Amino acid sequence: MINLQVPIDEKTVRSLRVGDQVSLSGAVLTARDRAHKYLVEEFVEVSQPNDDERENLLRIEQRLQDGVIYHCGPVVKEHDDGRAEFVSAGPTTSIREEGVQAEVIERFGVRAVIGKGGMGARTLSALKEYGAVYLHAIGGAATFLARSVERVDGVVHRDFGVAEAMWEIELKDFVAVVTMDSHGGSLHDEVREASASSLSGVLASMGQAPVDKQQR
Amino acid sequence: MSDALTDLYEPLLELIRRTSTDLPRDIDEAMTAAREKEEPGSAGENVFNILLQNIEMSRAGTSPLCQDTGMISFYVHHPSGMSQLAFKRVAERAVAAATAENRLRPNSVDSLSGESVDDNLGAGMPVFHFEEWEMDEIDVHLLLKGGGCENVGAQFSLPDVGLGADRDLAGVKRCVLEAVHLAQGRGCAPGILGIGIGGDRMGSYELAKEQLLRSLTDTNQDRVLADFEDEMFERCNELGIGPMGFGGKTTLLGVKAGVRNRIPASYFVSVAYACWAHRHRRLVVSKGKTEII
Ligand code: SF4
Numbered sequence: 413m414i415n416l417q418v419p420i421d422e423k424t425v426r427s428l429r430v431g432d433q434v435s436l437s438g439a440v441l442t443a444r445d446r447a448h449k450y451l452v453e454e455f456v457e458v459s460q461p462n463d464d465e466r467e468n469l470l471r472i473e474q475r476l477q478d479g480v481i482y483h484c485g486p487v488v489k490e491h492d493d494g495r496a497e498f499v500s501a502g503p504t505t506s507i508r509e510e511g512v513q514a515e516v517i518e519r520f521g522v523r524a525v526i527g528k529g530g531m532g533a534r535t536l537s538a539l540k541e542y543g544a545v546y547l548h549a550i551g552g553a554a555t556f557l558a559r560s561v562e563r564v565d566g567v568v569h570r571d572f573g574v575a576e577a578m579w580e581i582e583l584k585d586f587v588a589v590v591t592m593d594s595h596g597g598s599l600h601d602e603v604r605e606a607s608a609s610s611l612s613g614v615l616a617s618m619g620q621a622p623v624d625k626q627q628r
Numbered sequence: 629m630s631d632a633l634t635d636l637y638e639p640l641l642e643l644i645r646r647t648s649t650d651l652p653r654d655i656d657e658a659m660t661a662a663r664e665k666e667e668p669g670s671a672g673e674n675v676f677n678i679l680l681q682n683i684e685m686s687r688a689g690t691s692p693l694c695q696d697t698g699m700i701s702f703y704v705h706h707p708s709g710m711s712q713l714a715f716k717r718v719a720e721r722a723v724a725a726a727t728a729e730n731r732l733r734p735n736s737v738d739s740l741s742g743e744s745v746d747d748n749l750g751a752g753m754p755v756f757h758f759e760e761w762e763m764d765e766i767d768v769h770l771l772l773k774g775g776g777c778e779n780v781g782a783q784f785s786l787p788d789v790g791l792g793a794d795r796d797l798a799g800v801k802r803c804v805l806e807a808v809h810l811a812q813g814r815g816c817a818p819g820i821l822g823i824g825i826g827g828d829r830m831g832s833y834e835l836a837k838e839q840l841l842r843s844l845t846d847t848n849q850d851r852v853l854a855d856f857e858d859e860m861f862e863r864c865n866e867l868g869i870g871p872m873g874f875g876g877k878t879t880l881l882g883v884k885a886g887v888r889n890r891i892p893a894s895y896f897v898s899v900a901y902a903c904w905a906h907r908h909r910r911l912v913v914s915k916g917k918t919e920i921i
Contacts, residue, residue, distance in 0.1 A: 551816035
């Protein structure tokens with residue numbers, strides 16, 4: 413198990429390889445579909461951010477520079493005094509952000525993206541170019557992972573809804589596996605290829621046509 | 629009768645609470661056994677360690693097992709005379725209450741506007757399947773099925789020339805292997821397959837999903853299907869996709885299949901994929917007494 417502390421520098425990130433198990437601590441920002449759309453529309457596609465968003469931008473930049481994005485739509489207990497607590501906080505499917513993740517990594521200097529299911533070729537090449545990794549959290553381990561959320565420091569755009577808001581959280585010993593690294597490695601590609609060849613073997617032993625003979 | 633149904637509010641609320649937090653034991657038993665097969669120290673073994681801890685933590689407390697509390701489906705068997713409308717009303721109230729107390733995440737989204745509603749209700753939410761039977765009991769089987777695994781479900785129309793799948797059991801097997809391979813770990817593997825053979829498109833999917841309500845330890849009454857389930861279970865696990873798709877020995881925890889007649893022109897095969905967090909429980913109402921199983 414490799415300990416990672418946010419902020420993460422480029423050298424550390426580039427030392428990580430596919431298959432490494434990590435334990436991550438420090439400041440993280442949750443962001444899923446609505447938040448990614450917002451980040452791109454407000455801060456990537458425009459040269460000047462909207463005045464109303466300046467303060468949010470500062471907070472986001474501060475968290476994300478050498479920082480971590482977590483694809484997570486949590487269940488949150490919000491107390492009357494304004495405090496918030498993560499009740500349930502597993503990863504959500506990452507591939508939905510494939511269209512914009514590369515831009516967000518570049519714009520904000522993100523060093524790690526946590527999610528589940530892996531991402532595609534565009535993100536993989538952004539990881540390589542800007543020095544970042546994709547960390548696969550344990551899908552569905554929501555209660556366990558919520559215990560790794562030590563504190564909720566605040567929230568940006570609570571109006572997006574509980575699951576879609578950008579929660580500023582502090583993690584302690586959050587467990588994940590590097591499944592895409594900054595050297596072009598992807599565990600998802602490796603397993604897909606290995607399982608495709610196992611599939612051919614299985615089909616052959618069942619007396620069925622092998623995959624490569626089929627018209628795919 | 630509708631007065632009696634109002635009394636179901638508390639039991640239904642309790643059914644939702646239990647289903648969301650307390651995974652059926654057959655599933656964690658299968659996971660405990662599967663953990664032994666993974667390489668010591670591997671990412672796959674560690675996934676099982678964490679998931680099993682997660683299951684115990686949720687069971688002991690009040691927080692949902694997974695934050696995606698999923699599509700809420702009630703499968704209701706009832707005696708004649710029970711009002712389905714009255715049942716829906718009381719179940720909807722229980723769903724809204726369970727959402728307010730964080731046992732369910734607000735998970736109902738308007739498909740056109742994208743707006744999320746706070747109480748998990750709305751058009752088509754939750755889902756109800758009613759079936760009248762000759763018994764006096766009301767049997768409510770609740771399924772909470774998350775999106776990650778729902779999205780990797782698949783349907784095939786045979787013959788499928790691309791796959792080389794004909795209209796026979798060998799063709800069905802080819803489809804199942806294809807679906808599991810395409811899903812990789814994205815349905816939060818290890819998963820459980822429900823397979824529907826026959827029917828029309830909708831009936832085939834429905835049948836596949838109903839198989840997920842069976843216990844992992846039951847044996848199919850149909851000998852052919854029982855053998856088919858065993859074979860598919862073994863074969864799919866030989867693909868090596870492993871927990872979360874990290875690679876490993878256990879990709880599936882179980883395979884359950886059902887069959888329906890079809891019309892000569894159609895031959896559908898449907899695969900419903902349930903993630904390891906397969907939350908389903910029954911509420912049985914008999915002679916005024918209620919029991920959650
Ligand atoms: S697929 Fe299942 S375990 Fe995974 S996030 Fe969805 S509901 Fe949770």
